[in-house]
Amino acid sequence: MPELPEVETVARQLAPKLRGRMVKEFLILDPKLKGLKSVALKGARITDVFRMGKKVVIAFKLATGTERFLGVHLRMTGRLIWVAKQTRGKVDTRHLRARIVFDKGELRFIDARRFGTLEIVNNLEELKPQGIEPLSRDFDSITLSAMMLKSKQPIKVWLLRQDRIVGIGNIYASEILFDSKISPLRKTHRTKPNEAEKLVKSTIKILQKAIDSCGTTFSDFQDSRGEIGNFQSFLKVYDREGQPCKSCKSPIKRLVQAQRSTYYCSICQK
DNA sequence: ATTATATCCTGATCGC
DNA sequence: TGCGATCAGGATATAA
DSSP states (O other), X not given: OOSXXXXXXXXXXXXXXXXXXXXXEEEEOOGGGTTSOGGGGTTOEEEEEEEETTEEEEEEEOTTSXXXXXXXXXXXXXXXXXXXXXXXXXXXXXXXXXXXXXXXXXXXXXXXXOOOEEEEESSGGGGOOSSBOTXXXXXXXXXXXXXXXXXXXXXXXXXXXXXXXXXXXHHHHHHHHHHHTOOTTSBGGGOOHHHHHHHHHHHHHHHHXXXXXXXXXXXXXXXSOSXXXXXXXXXXXXXXXXXXXXXXXXXXXXXXXXXXXXXXXXXTOO
16 A cells, blocks of 8 residues: 555644644554564654655654654555544454554554554654655656666666665556556666656656545545545556556556566557 | 565455 | 465565
8 A cells, every 4th residue: 555645645644633742652562563662752742744755754752852753664554543532332453553642542553464664763864765755856867867777677676666766666666657658677777868857757747646646545544444545546557457558548468577566558668 | 786586464355 | 155376555684
């Protein structure tokens, strides 16, 4: 689920719910997360919630004035659910891995596959990803071209590398390449300057549109029920194997690269 | 240094 | 309906 637009959506929706709240308790339920020094945040107040790469960052201020940052990586199935009031009776606590309890309400970290990670750091720098933020000014075709020259990987695989560009995952990689009219099989260093330019434009366009649509399908934060992402209706190639290309009508193809599905139109993308 | 493979986990879905 | 095989939107440690 969570690529850049989804993580951005989570952060944006949580921010107004969490800002200003004081941590009453930070409970770790999954033994896999037990190394986390969650007690360090007891009594801390949340100052902000935002996205960095694919992580949701929650910023805290301790009573002493010291800052702390919680980095949450959702990986495949992680979710952060805001629960405004304590529900009485049956609560689905399956896959509940951690809880941050406030005077009113709590934040739940739910993660079926348990790939998600939590980390607490003293400096925000420690959560900063290596790669370029595609929605920042640092992301331009000159920079991209220079980076792409260094890799012989297929471009689809390369786009997933978080140490180069952050935030692109398996869905958006396919969508961006379709929009760019570049084959996922193309060797990264074989892209021409005008294609790098196109890639920059397509990346920004796709990611921004997905953010505007609140991402691609996932559950609501209050009741963890309603689907709030809308971007799936804009997907042009992802999960559309055999269906007609939105542009040329020829069937969309699927292939596996680095053990992950890639979808593309072999007519439109060269 | 870059690139391919195995691995971490669990649930949903597919084919028989 | 049951059962095993396969797949899933992520990333990294290890091997080549």
